[in-house]
Amino acid sequence: MYVPDFEYHAPNTVAEACAILAELGDRATVLAGGTDVLHKMKVGKLAPEHLVSLKNLDELREIREEPGRVVIGALASHNQIYTSQLLQRRYLSLPMAAHTMASNQICNLGTVGGNIVNGVPSADLPPILIALDASIRLTSAKGERTMPLEDFFWGSAQTRMEPGEILTEISIPDQQTTGSTYLKFGLRRSGALAVAAAAVSVQVSGDTLHAVRIVLASAAPTVLRVADAERSLIGRRIDDELLAEAGQFAAQASRPRDSIRGSAEYRKNLVGVLTKRALKKAIDEGHA
Amino acid sequence: MSDNHSVIGRSVPRIDGPEKVTGAAKYTGDLKFPNMLYGKILTSPHAHARILSIDTSEAERLPGVKAVITHKDVPTLKYGLSPARWDESIFCSDKVRFVGDKVAAVACLDEDTCYKALKLIKVEYEVLPAALDFLHAMDEGQPQVHEEYARNINTEIHQEFGDVEKALAEAHHVRTDTFVGQRTYQSPIEPHSAISMWDAEKLTIYSSTQSPHYFQHYIAREFDMPMGDVRIIKPYLGGGFGGKLEPTGLEFAGAVLAKLTGRPVRTFYDRAEMFAHNRGRHAQYMEITTGVDKNGKILAAKANFLMDGGAYTSLGIASAYYAGALLPLTYEFDNYQFDMFRVYTNLPACGAQRGHGAPQPKYAFESHLDNVAADLGIDPMDIRIINARRPNTVTPNDFRVNSCKIKECLERVRVMSDWDEKKKNLPLGRGIGVATGSFVTGAGYPIYRTDLPHAAAFIKVCEDGTAATLYTGSVDIGQGSDTVLCQMAAEAMGYRYEQMKIVAADTEITPLDFGAYASRQTYMSGAAVKQAGEEVKRQILEMASVMLGLPADDLECDDGQIFSKSRNVKSLSFEEVARKHFVLRGPLLGRGSYTPPKLGGSFKGAAVGTSPAYSFGAQVGEVAIDEETGEITVVGIWDVHDCGKVINPRLLHGQVHGALYMGMGEAVWEEVLFDDKGRIKNAELANYRLLTAVDMPPITSEVVDSYEPSGPWGVKEVGEGATNPTLGMFSNAIFDAMGVRVNSLPLSYEKVWRALKEKREREEIAKREDAQRGLAPQVPVPLETVPLESEEPVYANPS
């Protein structure tokens, strides 16, 4: 396997990067950690004339607290997210989700931005970020826009990214949720992609659920929020039966296909089990 | 034989440890030579196709390309590893027979240019229907993989010992089960690599090989050269497990490219190409029948197998024989029938993988034996102890077993694992299983017919006695043979391990040794090394006898000191005696060689599976199963082996851990998957799921005290044998946990989940029917007597 020839750019500012991308149009591909891009180039699925590396844009690596929100730079690596004390304190579920990913080497290179923009349904970070109501900021030579992460994905590896845009930051708003978690079912304990996965956030008071989000990975052509299952829970008394019912709803809403990692039938079953267990965990253990 | 050894029996540090952990060790792929070119092989994208034309002109014009070769440029002599079926060509000329079959090769200034050049070679194919399903490869009307082998039959075996039908007729209980084993691939961490170069008429190849000798033999044969003009050197090597036992296109094409360009050429496989070259475990359909008496004593066994050989023979004839030949080792029975077909398919060729031939049949037999035990209400541990082989016995297929402590292994593992307690008290979803294994300590006969010794060694003591170098053709592929053989040399010489050096696996410098396969080196290479060491020691004692004026037989040499056994006189150092020897008598050298005795019976195929000694072992594993997902958590594994005298305990337990690691993978996680065009779907390490360090359970590994009278210091093998029980052990632990049996490997989470789901559905139906009949709900029956759930054998994962 080899990487086809390309021209390489490493701009020093976001503005410069945007300018280069604007000029090169679809002849250029953005390079972050490269763990998806370089692999695709090696297996012949991608052959860009130009790679625009973001590696010099250190300001996009920052994870910080601001009034009303937590901001994660798009270039933050999986291991940075895993080890961030801020995230561990505020939303431990996100570092734990990062910890389910790949191997240590990949986690040192791979970035949250790449995980989002790559757009595959098995990506581990989008589900928990959507469960935490995250939004994203996209920057281009034409300006900036923000949108809920949930709206970013619309089909298999299809996103609302416009040519020339760079994902610069992900933002998690301060919220009333009392718990969140991400449960991933892989076929070994390290270096496994999700056969199915469920992220949830809950807002519990007393023994009822006031708000809930359920987001699935590897369960449909795109990351999938399951509103039916969410609605079935709101305002009802929490017990095992209710959670099992939510799992059933989630399984019904999921549209997995037969894949090398499991049959559609098996994966549907997993969605139900994982949703049920994730809800229980978030209710019992908070952000975990 | 005294048990007071100074060097063997100790966990000395590995002789190659510092180089390996600091990264200083150079593997074949690390080596660079002046003017070296890079070579790559173009392979077939089709499982079965006729080659209509090959046009290399465009590739030849690409700057940086130095040579492009096809079948027109290479010898046409067919090669292979099993002499009975040489069926492979350096390049295909008429047909390609699997996705990955060799068509052409290039030599270029750099690696990238190779890939570009390969794309420019235009091959016109006429795609033919392919035989992809081994279960139907012998059917009428199936595509023929090789015209000369009718019905795609590569190997056919029919053996019967004793009177099977009579014994079955007289048995108290007769049962048949069928199982299917999957294709797995060795996946050594180091990709195959070879660097070929010519010096006039002499060919030198650095290669990541498990057997420089077989490479030398087969390469000389292919190019019609004297063996002496072919030199094979094995640098550091990162694992083989059977997959690097035979020369490949890398050596053959590399040698031709080097000849044409007059430059060294490095050829190599990337990970996907390794999978395509393959030579891993065969997929196999296995039907086992046994008849037992009312105590569970096995009276007769029948094994009826069908193997997917892939497109070529490789070592597959031996794999086919091994599959049946090794089955009667751990348990004693007199009547045995073995029938086997190994068929050609348009898939990559299978060969020898760790535990050669034995692990899947063992999986089938051990699962079957638990089913029999369940039928009779006998504890699985007890049925194994009842049938356990005794020492100094002969198997029905004429293998002589000297030392054998399988019964002690079972008894010990029963205690270690707390078997009896767990058998009674584990909750549903937790289970414990046992299985046994046995393996050859080196093959009784070489791969090709020859009367050459199987192993040889020299020892050269440095002129001042401060070091001794062991020269051996044996091959350290990571298992630690260099270390163990240096321990054995030092022990035999009365010298110190720390002063040993080793030169190994270079056919021009080191004496013949057949290499690293069939778990042979500690025993066979060790026997040659011991003899060489003893010859050094004899000369040292004779020299010391002159120096001290004492009779040689009153002297002993141990740990580098020569002293009198009876008198209190000053001792001499090995160094001073060795130096004096050099001054007065010339170089101090020792030589040794080893040839096994004549072994085995006289029926067809009697030679395969013979060995001067057999290892034995028993494993218990405990699993926890998540009923809702089928996920299997391995709680613990206990392994007890009878491997004769242990030379280096740490390396020995390392081999057990490694074998378990591979066995676990084969049991639950690993499978090579193909699409309907015969292309591998997971020729990479994300979806071909080798386990990782964090997947490994706690392992307790022990040995029983054992001594093999025929071996040097009483040694036997461990490296391959320890893989053999694992698959069956998992099958039985899962059965114990859930009361359902998955009858095909791998025992994946999904299959376990499905088996449980089907069981629940059956129970629901039964309950409803009972309710309709107005019966009271039944008391649950104990697990062991739950009727068997026999799942349709599924070869591949649904995907």
Ligand SMILES: Cc1cc2nc3c(=O)[nH]c(=O)nc-3n(C[C@H](O)[C@H](O)[C@H](O)COP(=O)(O)OP(=O)(O)OC[C@H]3O[C@@H](n4cnc5c(N)ncnc54)[C@H](O)[C@@H]3O)c2cc1C
């Ligand atoms: C061995 C291995 C194991 C893996 N395991 C997992 C796993 O367990 N879970 C998982 O989810 N993923 C896994 N991955 C996939 C991959 O590591 C992740 O998706 C990673 O987050 C990608 O980030 P990156 O920085 O490497 O992206 P890159 O490869 O650099 O880019 C990915 C895509 O995003 C675009 N892009 C990246 N950053 C930006 C940005 N800031 N603005 C605009 N576009 C951008 C690129 O143009 C490209 O299209 C694995 C990959 C490998 C090789």
